[in-house]
């Protein structure tokens with residue numbers, strides 16, 4: 001048993017960002033785990049998809065041709081197990097996404113491996129792999145070891161691990177697997193795009209977010225206008241969405257959107273509940289405005305002020 005097997009994720013023929021993040025995570029433990037880093041690409045024309053995952057640190061890309069690009073959890077499970085039984089990796093990495101969650105645990109059961117989901121930290125304790133995940137609704141973090149397990153299957157949280165910056169020179173190998181027993185078991189009915197929105201929190205580099213501190217819906221317009229004037233994407237905490245004031249595309253956090261590419265986060269009247277922090281605490285520069293000096297948002301803020309957010313907004317409106 002050696003090496004790391006990564007399952008690349010694609011949607012409608014496009015490799016998803018999580019794939020490169022899985023590679024970044026694998027590279028961070030490659031030396032200690034030993035063996036090759038292999039990326040498994042499954043799709044109709046997998047050789048095309050292979051280019052997107054040929055990143056620094058990847059030794060081999062295993063391509064599996066399937067009849068369709070549409071995700072089928074049974075086919076992914078079967079392919080990963082057949083490849084896994086053959087190449088015998090020590091670690092299998094899958095995205096903690098809607099797709100990854102549909103087959104990750106099944107693979108672990110079939111391989112008899114250790115398993116952890118929604119992992120956001122990877123490290124080593126001597127020779128032992130340690131995975132960090134949260135528990136009790138994100139209130140505690142726990143570190144898991146997998147002693148006695150020859151294989152460990154992990155689903156990794158998105159927007160958490162840094163993808164390699166450079167291209168790699170992994171060898172592309174077409175692999176044959178027998179999935180004939182699964183043909184026709186599931187059929188793809190329709191792919192539905194998410195409702196159109198001009199907001200994409202995950203791609204925004206500057207976000208101005210408001211929370212319950214703005215008090216009433218009528219106040220929303222002035223903050224939306226301020227966001228527009230300063231060139232920020234308009235974000236919010238969950239109560240704003242739950243009240244029906246903004247659609248969920250604006251919501252930052254665990255049940256909303258992760259601000260994956262944000263450099264500057266301006267939080268107005270947001271307390272900093274763990275579920276909100278989930279979507280933004282990684283951001284390099286966080287400016288928090290909250291009249292409560294004990295508000296948890298200040299634990300992650302780069303700059304903070306306890307000034308009344310309306311007074312600050314008055315001043316900013318004069319400036320912009």
Ligand SMILES: Cc1cc2nc3c(=O)[nH]c(=O)nc-3n(C[C@H](O)[C@H](O)[C@H](O)COP(=O)(O)OP(=O)(O)OC[C@H]3O[C@@H](n4cnc5c(N)ncnc54)[C@H](O)[C@@H]3O)c2cc1C
Pocket residue numbers: 210211212213214236237238239240251252253254255256257268269270271272273274275276289290291292295307308309310
């Ligand atoms: C399963 C689950 C998933 C969740 N997912 C999310 C999620 O994705 N995103 C999310 O945001 N939440 C989420 N939540 C809700 C979360 O737990 C909090 O309830 C929510 O984040 C609180 O929003 P808030 O900070 O706007 O409101 P509050 O916690 O009420 O904070 C408002 C803040 O405004 C400050 N304030 C008030 N007036 C002023 C003023 N005039 N000037 C300056 N500051 C002022 C107050 O001091 C207070 O700290 C989730 C909860 C659960 C259980």
